[in-house]
Amino acid sequence: MTAYLIRRFIQMFIVLIVSSMAIYTLLNLVPGGPFDGLLQNSDRKTQITAEQIKRMETMLGLDKPPAIRFIAWATGDDWMGVLNKDWKGTGRGVIRGDFGQSFKEHRPVIDMIAGRIKKTVILAGLSAFLAIIIAIPIGIFSAVRQYSKADYAVTLFTFIGTALPSFWFALMAIVLFGIKFQQWGIPKLPTKGWMEPRAPRPGTLTHLLGVTPGSNFDVFLHLLLPVAVFSLLQMAGWTRFMRSSMLEVLQQDYVRTARSKGLAERFVVVKHALRNALIPLVTIVTFELPGLFGGTILLEQIFAIPGMGNLYYSGLSEFDWPVVQAYLLIAAVLTVMATLLSDILYTVVDPRIRLG
């Protein structure tokens, strides 16, 4: 196991280096880059000169050759005086936890991430958690009562849930719980942001409950809609998965044996079948976690939540490459970690599987 883990970690490290290089190359291919907007300015007075651009490039470290820039990004440029006096800087590089300076905000990217990653993790984590704990019992129920009316209803729900575009579902939820509720005189749910920016207005749920802006309860109310939307969509796929995995297990010989021993059906399902039916679900859920992280980009945009997805969106729109790189690196790390984790979990839930 130890040898296996060491080998996997080395592989992961190589994959991460390759993907960072690929991303770096890609971003360097963008024509114009961060100064594109500035160059298009045709107003004489505020038009910038080639000299000014040169100065800005030096400031942002863009004057070095691309390969050197990549090494500086990865390992820092504080040691680079050894190679070339002009290359010396103060960056400590990604391997020492420094993601560089944002082009737009001129502050360390790591500081920008720090306040946001928690929100995204809460949003995605809570949704995934809710989705799992609801999907498992529904999936079991639907499998045990295969071809019943309830089973058909569940199957239809899973079809609808997997086909629903998340952003549209979110918008419709905002229309119903925000706009329509207000029209009908029902206290409307918060549809925007992470918390109330100021004292809530009458007619809102936050006002009715007398919530103090910024309190945990306020955050909880703001999370209601996004988490409900996100978890419902995840739930659909996972319920379907749980159902088919349970159906497969219920046909196994050992389940028949358990039944023929005269065990109660309930006992057979919960003690014998469930454990094995969970194996595929565990792996697929772990495997999909990084996807959830990416999926928050759309939701954070719709619900105006200042999380990682929102940061990535604005970084990409404004050509703020250090921000984009940091996000993609974090996403790639999450993906390779999740793959490894799902492989390891496989052996935990099913001792017959050995990693070698």
Add this chain to the structure above:
Amino acid sequence: MAVAELTFGREELAAAQDESQAAMVWRRFRRHKLALIGLIIATALALLCFIGPIVSPYAANKIETGGAAYSGLNRLPPGSKVTLLWDYGDPATVHDDRISKVATGWVASTAPGITAEHRLYVLGTDDNGRDTLTRLMQGGRVSLSLALIVVFVSQILGTVIGAISGYFGGWTDSVLMRAVDFLLTLPSLPIFMVLSVVLRERNIPGGSVGVLAVVFILLGWTGAARLVRGMVLSLKNQEFTEAARAMGASDMRIILRHLIPNAIAPVLVSATLFIGAVVVGEAGLSYLGFGVQAPNPSWGNMLSNAQQLILSQPWAVFYPGMAIFLTSLSFNFMGDALRDALDPRGQIK
């Protein structure tokens, strides 16, 4: 295949001898009611989108109402005036049975001498005064043709790569499969966004739609490649392949004539499901502004446009989203039924 026939019932076997494989698949596909509904919805949507803009009296990008947002007919308060076919020029009052007259009124909408506010906009207009229904149909053309092209090209590409990888094995296989593994470690939505930014200024034919097609094809072939590789690995050592080789068939011929036709079934299923996924993916990217760019309508960018009007016209976000949802749902239904229909081990009832 021998394995398949063993599990068939006797009647099934007799029936199977009389009908072609396509007929059998169709017969088994038809048993799924939801799939038939899906087929009908998808066909209707495609017809609507490809014929609709030709019939429509409005153009997708033409400003009709002087740049103001108009409600659709069914949103007009009672007593509002609209023009119906049988009384040109003399705006009729909206009746309770107005919905039945929508189609005829719509056609008359561009009759000369009728002012913008008396024309009929079945689903209303957007904030720029462009007819929503026409834009919806035009956007559907973009979304659907993009999805079809992407799926067609990427699945063929994936099939060929997968077949080569599985057939030749060795370092070809390692290189190609490492590439697949690598592409699969990239987080999908963020990478789609980056690629569309990178390719945006590159003069790709078809503008922003072309960019999207390239992005989806670049990352979309991996699924088919994996499926086909797996199938080919087991097929290449079976007797029929060896027989072909013994008869002197070239590698190319074995791959194209013997292996790919036998490995294609799972690709058909994943391609059907992929169509729905591309429609949703296109909409998501266009919604974020990284897909189809204005003024060209697509279901995604119409949705983001409608979101800005969410307070004054909350229903406007409904139509494009419903179109995306219906498309995705119907292809999911069809893909699922196709999986059953193509499965040689499937239960025959």
